[in-house]
Amino acid sequence: MKIGKLLRAKMGTSSYEKVQSEERANNQKALQTINQIKEHVKHMSDVVLKDIATVEGIVTIIHCSSLVENMTMQNMIFTPLANHLNQIHQDAEVIDSTDTEKIVSNIVVGHTLLYFHRKNLLLSMDTFSVSTRAISTSEVESTVMGPQDSFTESLQTNISLIKRRIQNPKLKNEDRIIGTETNTKMSILYMEHIVNQENLEKVKSRIDKLDYPGYPDISILKQLIEDNPLSPFPQFYMTVKPDTAMHYLLDGRIVILMDNSQEVVICPTSFFEMFVSIEDYYNRWTTTSLLRMLRFGGFFLTIMMTPMYISTLTFHPEILPYELLVNLQESRSKVPFSPLLEVLFIELIIEVLREAGSRMPAKVGQTIGIVGGIVIGTAAVEAGLVSNILVVLVAISALLSFLSPTFVMSNTSRFIRYIFILSAGLFGLFGQMLAFAWLISHLLIINSLDTPFMTPIIPRKASDLLNSLIRFPTSYLKEKMGISRAQKK
Template identity: 60%
Template sequence: MSFSDNQNDKVLITIDAIKNELAGINDAVCKDIQTPNELVTIIYFNSLIEKLTLHRTVTLPLLDQKDDLLKIAEVPKEINLANILTSITEGNTVVYFHAKNLFATVNTYSPPTSSIIGSDTESSVIGPQDAFTESLQTNLSLIKRRIQNTDLKSEVHTVGTETNTEVSVVYMDHIVNKDNLNRVLKKIADIKHPGFNDISILNQLIDEHKYSPFPQYLLTVRPDAVVSYLLDGRVAILMNNSRSVMICPISFFELFTSPEDDYNRWTTATLLRGLRFFGFFLSIILTPTYISVLSHHPEMLPFNALLNLQESRGKVPFPPIFEVLFMELVIEVLREAGTRMPTKIGQTIGIVGGIVIGTAAVEASLVSNVLIVIVAISALLSFLSPNFVMSNANRSIRYIFIIAAGMFGLYGQMIAFAWLGHHLLSLTSLGTPYMSPIIPRKWTDFLNSVLRVPTSLKRRKSGISRAQSKNVPPAEREE
């Protein structure tokens, strides 16, 4: 590479100034190396660089008299103390040539990273088994080895005023909607936040409806899912040190789909999608309906069924709403305890704890045995959604329905449903309707999202992506 002739006039920093800034950092290394030509000082963070990489890319070229290091080194455009320190914290090695009065940087970033393994949260029986890791470069490689096309673009940006975390915005240039892309880039540029430990924090900061319990963007750890959305014209956001990738925009119905649906027969996939979708709504009305019938509308049940219910809770001293809230909170405690404990112990807590506590609660006349069955079914239905954040939203809004049913019975449930429908219809994801393809109605999207049509019939891009029609291969164009 070529160097500026007047670079020596721009260098106003010294090694001592750099050492003072790095004082108190135990893994900061500042070492002098006497080469055959001159004295050279190298500065780096030991925790961000593998020793073999440092030896191969810096030490050996320095000891060679052919100045090979200058051929691979990079000279910052603006030489100042801030740029030099930033380069060191990014995992580069700063090299100072005393005789030339020249600062250069060498890319030696090579921290230990986890290997590519399967996902525990989005596991599947059919299809690819690999998942993203905490390395941004590794995650980009998992996508690019699936899409070998120069139209796959990736733009790197930095977020976090303190952490300077790298994020990469990935999209298909000839497919993506430019308005969607510009919205994403503007949201990222406007973020003022000190630090990011995971992309889920970025997800919350760019939400358009921050007080909604529903996720407005999809988080996934599966490369095959990301590739499918990129080919549909979506925008993917990757973050260094985060396994999850954010997809935008997304619709409510797509949060109930799984990448495994594409690898299954269309009949099986359609059945599973319908089961997940209706299971979501069924899980939020089971326990509230139990409250409504016993507290406000006992005439709705046949006499024998009502008699059995009253007999099962004949010794329960609490109203149905407190009975339900007690059991729901017990389930939440068991779920949370099982999540925080080691895997083997957590499974034992979930199974044994549920059986023991449920049996003891019935024998102690705290709850009825019918409610134990209803709460257990409701809890299982809440896990049908492949998206964990959607499962959490299910758990949150269920309490709204329980309270409404306790106060007004079925009328309260209808009011809660009206609120839920209004709330979902008012949400947007990157400016597009959250309830697409129902509102606005588009039947081709309905067949590809709510249902799973045979693969040979999936020829159109989804409406929510608003993909470009130009430069799209003929097989993908809308007729």
Template identity: 65%
Template sequence: MILITKMKLVKKPMLAYFMDGTTSTNALVEKRIRYYKKITKDNNDVLYKNIPTNEGIVTIIFSQSLTDIKTLEIMVLIPLANYIHQIHQVAEYMNPSNIDEITQKLAIGETLLYFHETNQLLSIHTYSVKEREVTTSEMESTFIGPQDVFTESIQTNLSLVKRRIVNPMLKNEDLTIGSVSNTKITIIYIDDLVDKTSLEQLKSRLTKLDYPKFFDISTLMQLIEDNPYSLFPQYYMTVKPDTTSHYLADGRIVILMDNSQAALVCPTSFLEMFISAEDYYNRWPSASLVRSLRFFGFFLTIMITPTYISALTFHQEVLPYELLLNLQESRMKVPFSPLFEVLFIELIVEVLKEAGARMPAKIGQTIGIVGGIVIGTAAVEAGLVSNILIVIVATSALLSFLPPVFHMSNTSRTIRYVFILSAGIFGLFGQMLAFAWLIAHLLRVKSLGTPFMSPVIPRRMSDLMDSVVRFPISFLKRKSGISRSKKRSI
């Protein structure tokens, strides 16, 4: 009994313990504020303001770069002065001693309110930075259909999707990735359509990520792909909300990242890399024609210049006699072999592309057009390349930009050099070996566990109605096989 009595005599309130265990309320407040300032002393962006209220002094702590003054006034200052009870209703209560949570809240734009009299710490969402407005696309421009595109705000992008799919089964789950950047991402899917196995597999890959920084969704794509060493992108990347909504309605999974404009669609297939949302707004004959151009243009861009090398180096007999004479006449002054001639002009084209992309817009257009004409004409007159090769390389460069997914354009540019070297060493036989390697590689690649060559391998006849040739809309009533959707029909 004596022991129990002594324990009651020395018992102190839990809120009174902070740092050195003082029991004075004023000392406790001073200690807390001093310690908060200590942990944010190197961050001059964090401000402290003492506001007198009906409940005593309240210290407001906020990051001025992440909080707009008008938002702070509406959400915090006016309610503190007139409707302080509303603050307690809408705010989130925090542990005043949890330093990690406090710093995290400040980092994401929350405003903290520390009540001196009651020793309570509250958090209110006041994140309000300036965001880019919804504009038209410069990467995926279309003539028919919606013109709006995603921005770098994950909330804006999510709203653009939810405007198009008004369905209570549309779900989104938030995650934070990157041990340093703490980047927010959201996974979007339609619950009664999505394949649960694919969804759980994607979540598992995201939770196991071990990478410190994410500033664009392209980095995330490379880390969660089935075949990270492949040249081909295994997820469809788009900045169009209508394209994203189309794939969501098909049972796919979409990933959005804060501070990144694009969305990832998974799983996807090789054929879908040549499909644009505009194809569904056009009449089926014109849509089929454009799709065929994109699809076969990919193989043409990797085959045209290698075939030029093979024909002039090893297989002159495959060319018509008149064409062979024209080619030989155009190369009379060229001192290099066809292989080095092609490599030289291909590298010049790559330099012009990069220079035009990195320079200011007006100068870049001038460099791309004038530079190409001047350098091409000068190279032909100097006898460095043939004029026919200039036409072939220019055509090949244009064909490489046909796919709507820009990563696919980069892939075709890279693979073309493999075919060029194979043709320069082994001729047409080398080209066929490279082509066999390409097909074998595509058959091995998977996208979130599903074959990348769907619907061709494995074959589903209903999917072929929406592949290289797009059938009329009335035929497209089934979900694609690669989505593994629970509902097969629309």
């Protein structure tokens, strides 16, 4: 009361009442704003509202405790509020206190809001800080030579891994927010002076046109922006290796990264590049050429081996040498099924073992896979369900399917193999050739960013042949690949 009388005597009755009226109005507005925020976050148990007294009056701090660590709050909010209030005003972004939608969206992405009651001022600071997995070696794309680090689920960490390798201002990254419900952050990386602008605009356009609720992994995004979504073949390359991403960026490709996803997407890509590993460029050209031919030939062997068994035994036994035919007939003497049913049975057993092994704990999965395969295979042969020669063929075929460096391509080869098995069971070698003709025609039809998927095998330019099945020495590999259509030659 005495303070009020002194202020009234010093300021005058009218001025004092005016100040009091403004304070009451500010308090009412502050209370209304805080109540509105509380109403929108009342079912979000991890949202914390805390009032702190500062030299500028009461400040209400609002943040999501599950997205902001306590140490971050201490360093970025509490300490500056107590000692360096000007720093808060310099670093924070002013937002409209009546825009409740923006207020809530800031909270759920890890921002901290500071509401100054006296000034009716609402500030937002990016304090997002959650625990992330440390950079480690890749369990998906293991390599013997070269860097061993791999991407993590943090977008910023992944970008830093690439920018640490390419310290060039021409490396650009454009961010996007995708997912109508999840608001997931992603980034498009490219070399500005190398990338083909037409390809870049296509990628941006396809992403901007997406209307999908959420992206738990970047593989969902990849499927939505591919040229031929009905094709069993992946049309974009996916990797977890930063050095692989760097290699394709320097070749003029576009790299897409997404928060909460370890893998990155590289586009455009060709069918042949699905059998190329970054380790090929660290190895001698002779060894690399041998491995590339093995991987490429392994894809066709894995889809042809068991169908050939069906064709020869069902329709064309005369094409086999007499001694081999006798051995096959002896091996199948106790088998009551046709070669088609026999192959389908053992192939499905292999699929079950593979799927069960991948879903079990790591220490149990390997044991079950190896022991289960041996026990079931031996028992099936002794019981007369399958022939021992077929068990060998299926085992080799399964191993060949994993020669491709990309796991998605391994899955594709397994699917394609069933098409060849059914074709061989119905029409023999003629059916296999029909399936093979379909495979080649399909590969020639599909595109990657409107670029033919078979580009390096049917080169756009002669220099592509230097980096194909036969990889020439590194000194010859100066030209960009034709599929990149790069600006810089």
